Amino acid sequence: MSARAQQQDRLNVALAAVTCGRLTYAASVRASRGQCCARADQYGVNVTEPRSRSPAASALAEQRNGNIVLEHWGGDAEMLVLRSPLKGAARRASSLERAQVAARTIRDYDLDSLHIAYPDGAELSADRVQLVLYGPRRGLLRRRDQLVRATLGELL
Numbered sequence: 001m002s003a004r005a006q007q008q009d010r011l012n013v014a015l016a017a018v019t020c021g022r023l024t025y026a027a028s029v030r031a032s033r034g035q036c037c038a039r040a041d042q043y044g045v046n047v048t049e050p051r052s053r054s055p056a057a058s059a060l061a062e063q064r065n066g067n068i069v070l071e072h073w074g075g076d077a078e079m080l081v082l083r084s085p086l087k088g089a090a091r092r093a094s095s096l097e098r099a100q101v102a103a104r105t106i107r108d109y110d111l112d113s114l115h116i117a118y119p120d121g122a123e124l125s126a127d128r129v130q131l132v133l134y135g136p137r138r139g140l141l142r143r144r145d146q147l148v149r150a151t152l153g154e155l156l
Helices: 003-024 055-063 095-109
Strands: 028-033 036-041 044-049 067-073 113-117 123-127 130-134 146-151
Touching (some): 003 095
Antiparallel strands (some): 028 113, 044 067, 130 146
16 A cells, blocks of 8 residues: 555544544544544544564554554644534434444445444444444443444445
């Protein structure tokens, strides 16, 4: 893969994470495509790729998840903070809407996986085949209700 194609993959995966987070009012989004993994939250976005597994660096590579190849921080990096006059329940996306946005994001950006955490404690995990949305942890045992479980084709 050329250096230009790798850079384009990095930018696409970062854009996918930010866009999906903004549309669903997420607290953090982790998107992956091939070797690239992007993480976006209210503080910024960074894209990592796995480190090379040379014998000299193998111990160091095991301690870290990846090599940061692209990051954006600072005042303009409040990626998932979307200013809106709507407050409370009117601003939150419904479970089905969150699932549909995630499914479209995977399809449109050709992602391998997507993991989204929401401020209310709900979490969404999706891959190229299916999507599962869990509600916030509740009760003494901190169990989660499964709100949506569907194949991507059902949501598109």
